[in-house]
Amino acid sequence: MAEITYHKQDSTRKAIIFDMDGTLFQTNKVLEISLFETFNYLKSINEWENEIPIEKYREIMGAPLPTVWETLLPNHTEDIREFTDSFFLKVLVENIRNGKGDLYPNVEDIFNYLKDNNWSIFIASNGLKEYLKAIVRFYHLDNWILDFYSIEEIDSLNKSDLVEFILKKHNIKKGAVVGDRISDINAAKDSGLVSIGCNFDFARDEELAKADYIIDDLIELKSIVHKL
Missing domain, CATH: 3.40.50.1000 (HAD superfamily/HAD-like)
Incomplete structure (x- = not known):
């Protein structure tokens, strides 16, 4: 550990x-922009075509991220979930460092x-x-x-x-x-x-x-x- x-x-x-x-x-001050950036990127690589699930994310806010991606991406592979997790974290950290939270x-x-x-x-x-x-x-x-x-x-x-x-x-x-x-x-x-x-x-x-x-x-x- x-x-x-x-x-x-x-x-x-x-x-x-x-x-x-x-x-x-x-967190809500960086959540929406980070989630939008993440799912827009998924759209750009043809891994997402629906509305961005911001409300569903708010419902599970505070859950460990593996649980988050299982919920938001139930029909995606584990590889895509791990990629999304990594991309979202990168975007989130950048937004924090840019003072958006x-x-x-x-x-x-x-x-x-x-x-x-x-x-x-x-x-x-x-x-x-x-x-x-x-x-x-x-x-x-x-x-x-x-x-x-x-x-x-x-x-x-x-x-x-x-x-x-x-x-x-x-x-x-x-x-x-x-x-x-x-x-x-x-x-x-x-x-x-x-x-x-x-x-x-x-x-x-x-x-x-x-x-x-x-x-x-x-x-x-x-x-x-x-x-x-």
């Missing part, structure tokens, strides 16, 4: 683990608050490492986060296993998982952490209902973290 690109030694006891897409990063409001404010109050910050995402690295570097998130982890590092591609991996590696004894989808909420519960659901762009009411707390803005984490 490959080592993550970023790593800082620590003896963490308490931490907040954030999802990336739809939690810290407004954005963080959600108050990311820096809440990161400063957590750091000032001795909470370690991690990112655990279903996104690929190169994608996450592009966001971390462009927005200088490494000024606050201790490390970031991709689902690629876990053979099961299960967010709960990824969070458990982080807990063991950094000796985390208490904390919370902050995210917008059921995989984040389940990861918190499976690991004995507090689950905080973000009622943002891609969130679903039936999934958020299972969280310990629901927030409409990241700044609301201050009062919740204080209770922890």
